Amino acid sequence: MADFNFSARLERLMKKISDEQVDAILIYKPENVYYFSGFNGDSTILFISKNFRKLITDGRYTEQAESQAKNFEVIKQTEGLFSKLADEVKNSAVKTIGFEGNFFTFDEHANLKEKTSNVELKSVELNSLRQIKDAAEISCIRQACAIADKAFAELLKFIKAGVREFEVAAKLEYLMRKFGSERAAFDTIVASGVRGSLPHGRASDKVIENGELVTIDFGAVYNGYHSDITRTICVGKASTRQREIYNAVLSAQIYGLEIIKAGVGGKAIDEKVREGLKNLGYGEYFVHGLGHSLGLEIHEEPRLSPRSKCESLEVNMLVTDEPGVYIPNFGGVRIEDTVLVTVDGAEPLTKSPKNLLEI
Numbered sequence: 001m002a003d004f005n006f007s008a009r010l011e012r013l014m015k016k017i018s019d020e021q022v023d024a025i026l027i028y029k030p031e032n033v034y035y036f037s038g039f040n041g042d043s044t045i046l047f048i049s050k051n052f053r054k055l056i057t058d059g060r061y062t063e064q065a066e067s068q069a070k071n072f073e074v075i076k077q078t079e080g081l082f083s084k085l086a087d088e089v090k091n092s093a094v095k096t097i098g099f100e101g102n103f104f105t106f107d108e109h110a111n112l113k114e115k116t117s118n119v120e121l122k123s124v125e126l127n128s129l130r131q132i133k134d135a136a137e138i139s140c141i142r143q144a145c146a147i148a149d150k151a152f153a154e155l156l157k158f159i160k161a162g163v164r165e166f167e168v169a170a171k172l173e174y175l176m177r178k179f180g181s182e183r184a185a186f187d188t189i190v191a192s193g194v195r196g197s198l199p200h201g202r203a204s205d206k207v208i209e210n211g212e213l214v215t216i217d218f219g220a221v222y223n224g225y226h227s228d229i230t231r232t233i234c235v236g237k238a239s240t241r242q243r244e245i246y247n248a249v250l251s252a253q254i255y256g257l258e259i260i261k262a263g264v265g266g267k268a269i270d271e272k273v274r275e276g277l278k279n280l281g282y283g284e285y286f287v288h289g290l291g292h293s294l295g296l297e298i299h300e301e302p303r304l305s306p307r308s309k310c311e312s313l314e315v316n317m318l319v320t321d322e323p324g325v326y327i328p329n330f331g332g333v334r335i336e337d338t339v340l341v342t343v344d345g346a347e348p349l350t351k352s353p354k355n356l357l358e359i
């Protein structure tokens with residue numbers, strides 16, 4: 001595991017407890033359990049206050065938790081996670097508890113409420129505490145990006161007319177694993193020919209043909225942290241129209257890198273890039289937001305989109321820059337980098353070539 005600063009994370013969590021005016025917080029979302037404790041198993045809940053830090057799990061994970069979650073008392077449950085939690089809540093004498101209302105299911109909340117009827121429950125939002133990455137997190141994301149880049153370079157030797165999209169995805173995911181990825185960051189997208197008009201066209205059994213554009217969207221995972229990259233290539237020689245669309249998307253993507261910076265809002269960045277594609281005649285074919293953050297999840301806040309709630313990017317936030325053009329019955333192009341917001345602007349962490357590759 002990387003040298004994560006759990007003390008600083010827990011300090012921010014203590015401030016959250018104070019700001020929310022609760023006595024303790026329950027953390028159930030696996031990414032947040034990992035973020036605050038270092039434990040990366042499942043079926044676990046953290047029960048935290050200013051006076052105690054408890055990790056409740058079952059016998060499958062107690063040894064692992066004791067090794068990974070050094071800052072927590074590990075409590076083994078045998079009769080059910082929420083039943084054991086209820087016992088701990090009763091013994092703690094807390095009166096108000098914050099819980100991740102945007103993660104618990106309806107039934108889980110009902111179960112929690114029934115078993116902890118002696119306390120007041122308050123929904124709190126914790127994901128925002130992960131928006132600004134620390135040095136160890138950035139290092140992990142850099143490594144995840146490097147793995148993806150290395151795998152893509154090898155993949156180019158494999159792609160050719162006659163190969164199915166499924167085969168391309170399988171080869172790419174194998175290469176990422178070979179080079180150190182824990183898993184694919186998400187279901188790999190391989191969309192060739194007319195399927196390129198599908199922004200999330202997951203790999204199919206379609207055979208790639210000569211003269212087709214192929215959009216490949218993929219990512220690696222390193223120490224739990226994700227990368228996200230898209231490249232569009234041409235199998236064979238690109239037509240004039242294909243090249244024109246590619247260059248339009250590339251100019252938009254490069255412009256995004258120029259204007260992503262601390263102090264600028266996510267909506268404003270998206271709007272400017274979108275206007276550029278509109279001026280080139282492709283505005284109606286750009287059907288999604290410009291980008292999203294990523295880290296322990298592949299899609300996090302802040303977003304770069306027309307509905308972004310981010311009024312000001314901050315240094316050490318991560319976002320993607322991924323404009324695309326999708327034309328039904330023709331195909332599409334998307335170019336994407338994982339981008340670090342720095343004091344000087346933006347640094348793309350994915351380094352694969354962005355010139356149109358004809359293979």
